[in-house]
Amino acid sequence: MVPTPSQTVGPFFAHALPYAEGPLVVPEDHPDAIELHGRVTDGAGEPVPDALLEICQPGLFGRCETGADGSYRFRTAATDGYIPLLVFGRGLLKPVWTRVYLSADAPFLAEVDPARRGTLVARKEGERSYRFDVRLQGEDETVFFAF
Amino acid sequence: MTATDRPPVPTGPSPSPSLSPSSSSPAPADPHPPHLSPGYRSTVLRAPSHPPLRPALDPEAAELLDPVYGHRPVGELDHDLTRQHAGEPIGERIIVTGRILDGRGRPVPNTLVEVWQAAATGRYAHPLDRHPAPLDPNFTGFGRCLTDAEGRYRFVTIKPGTYPWRNHPNAWRPAHIHFSVFGTAFTQRLITQMYFPGDPLFPHDPILQSVPDPRDRERLVSAFDLDVTEPEWALGYRWDVVLGATPFEEE
Numbered sequence: 001m002v003p004t005p006s007q008t009v010g011p012f013f014a015h016a017l018p019y020a021e022g023p024l025v026v027p028e029d030h031p032d033a034i035e036l037h038g039r040v041t042d043g044a045g046e047p048v049p050d051a052l053l054e055i056c057q058p059g060l061f062g063r064c065e066t067g068a069d070g071s072y073r074f075r076t077a078a079t080d081g082y083i084p085l086l087v088f089g090r091g092l093l094k095p096v097w098t099r100v101y102l103s104a105d106a107p108f109l110a111e112v113d114p115a116r117r118g119t120l121v122a123r124k125e126g127e128r129s130y131r132f133d134v135r136l137q138g139e140d141e142t143v144f145f146a147f
Numbered sequence: 148m149t150a151t152d153r154p155p156v157p158t159g160p161s162p163s164p165s166l167s168p169s170s171s172s173p174a175p176a177d178p179h180p181p182h183l184s185p186g187y188r189s190t191v192l193r194a195p196s197h198p199p200l201r202p203a204l205d206p207e208a209a210e211l212l213d214p215v216y217g218h219r220p221v222g223e224l225d226h227d228l229t230r231q232h233a234g235e236p237i238g239e240r241i242i243v244t245g246r247i248l249d250g251r252g253r254p255v256p257n258t259l260v261e262v263w264q265a266a267a268t269g270r271y272a273h274p275l276d277r278h279p280a281p282l283d284p285n286f287t288g289f290g291r292c293l294t295d296a297e298g299r300y301r302f303v304t305i306k307p308g309t310y311p312w313r314n315h316p317n318a319w320r321p322a323h324i325h326f327s328v329f330g331t332a333f334t335q336r337l338i339t340q341m342y343f344p345g346d347p348l349f350p351h352d353p354i355l356q357s358v359p360d361p362r363d364r365e366r367l368v369s370a371f372d373l374d375v376t377e378p379e380w381a382l383g384y385r386w387d388v389v390l391g392a393t394p395f396e397e398e
Contacts, residue, residue: 001252003391004366005178005358007340008187010325012273016263016289017327043192054214056333061214084209088338091189093180093357095338097199097210112200136193146199147210147334147394 006094011050014065018052022063025055025076035129036100036122037073040066040087043137047071051089053134055100078102078128082120087134097145100132116143178363186353188314204394211332211393216259226292228262228304236286238267238305240381243341243369246298247328250392254298261327262302263289269308278310303381309348321348321355328388335390342368343384 009017026033036055040048047070055062057077064072066089076083082099101109104121112120119142122130135142182194204210224230229240243262247255265271265288268280272287286305294300307322323340330336342355349355349364358364366389375383 001248001250001389002176002178002363002366003250004337004339004388005180005363006337007180007325007354007358007367008189009327009338010340012265012271012276013263013325014275015271015273015287016325017261043196046192048193054336056212056214057209058212059215061216081209084212084333086333086336089193091187091191091193093182093184093187093190093354095336096182096195099209108202111202116197137196141195141197144195144197144199145210146201147204 008090008093009052009088011090013052014050018063018065023072023074025057025060025062025074028075030077032077032079033075033128034078034102035073035075036083036132037071037129038122038132038134039070040072040089040134040136041070042091045138048089048091048136051087051092051134054086054088055083056086057083082106082108085132085134087136089136092136096134096136096142097147098134098142099145100130102130112143116141119143176360178358178360178366180357180359184353184357186315187357190357206395210334211395213331214329214333214336216329221259221291221293226290226300226302228264228286228288228290228302230303231287232285234285236266236283236305238283238286238308240303241306242301242303242375242377242381242383243324243386244299244301244375244383245369245386245388247294247300247330248298248387248389249330249335250390252389254294254296255330255390256294256296256298258294258298258331259291259327259329260294260300261289261291262304262324264304264307264324265310267305267308269310271310280308280310306343306382309346314353319348319351321346321352326388328390330390332393334393337388337390339388340367341386344368344371 040051051066082101088095122132266283266286270280328337369384369386372385
């Protein structure tokens with residue numbers, strides 16, 4: 001069967017989809033807890049203040065909307081692999097898929113164009129803090145996936 | 148008269164007459180809109196310009212995990228958007244029901260369905276909605292439910308109003324309910340919009356028209372159903388959602 005077409009999440013989902021525990025995927029005292037944060041920007045480098053981000057890891061699911069400055073912040077569990085990240089937003093008729101790698105040594109990254117693979121690697125900012133920006137378009141556009 | 152008969156708006160991409168329905172086509176066509184659909188202005192700076200990578204997935208791939216949301220239990224009344232406040236919302240009470248199916252037409256049981264929408268006035272209970280229409284204090288416009296063993300969902304709500312937006316001069320959205328559906332693998336995740344039959348705004352809406360094939364657009368339109376309609380109480384609409392296949396489902 002042909003799947004139902006995607007349509008944009010639109011600008012007005014914040015009274016519906018986000019929930020307080022959404023970004024807090026693991027408890028603060030989880031042994032592998034990390035902070036994963038960053039900004040979503042558009043082709044002009046402007047923040048995207050109405051995006052919805054979701055991540056999915058074994059037994060875990062997180063959801064976070066961006067703030068007025070395009071920023072998001074999850075508390076989730078570190079992984080040796082990658083964290084799938086799905087971004088919905090006004091102006092996105094279908095979501096974009098990406099992957100957050102916490103290490104540049106992940107074997108899969110060797111398959112990605114060297115000029116762009118860095119967009120998939122989170123920058124370590126502290127013992128338990130990683131920064132991952134999503135650039136929807138333009139210079140340094142994040143690598144997106146289709147399955 | 149069906150949506151198929153209607154010409155696409157000039158700003159949208161052309162329909163692809165070569166696309167075949169899945170019954171006569173080995174690989175299902177991609178029914179989704181392209182990222183860049185300039186008639187919908189917000190896509191211009193947000194559409195990625197590179198084609199997506201298509202990595203091979205093994206059965207253990209993180210994208211194939213079943214998203215869990217168990218920390219947020221679904222309440223018994225969450226499916227009824229007319230019973231979330233002290234009084235009843237103003238507007239035309241409706242029932243919206245249907246099934247969530249996978250790419251092979253099998254029902255998806257016990258999966259989360261979330262809906263949100265404008266009030267009957269066309270106003271969202273969202274702080275940034277500036278449409279000068281009254282807010283309904285008895286209507287938030289958000290509901291959720293889990294599908295039953297046959298993949299069925301059912302919501303009781305108010306028919307949403309149309310509303311203006313600033314995409315182009317005199318732009319109005321057809322009445323719609325936003326749907327968010329999970330499925331059993333993260334790759335099946337779908338957010339879309341359900342429309343109501345016969346809406347005169349269809350040919351003028353660049354969001355609906357961003358779907359290239361008119362037959363796929365038609366599948367975003369619910370059907371009035373007298374069997375779903377409850378006498379002396381509410382009209383019924385039926386709408387099924389088909390999720391994408393996961394890589395290991397395809398034959």
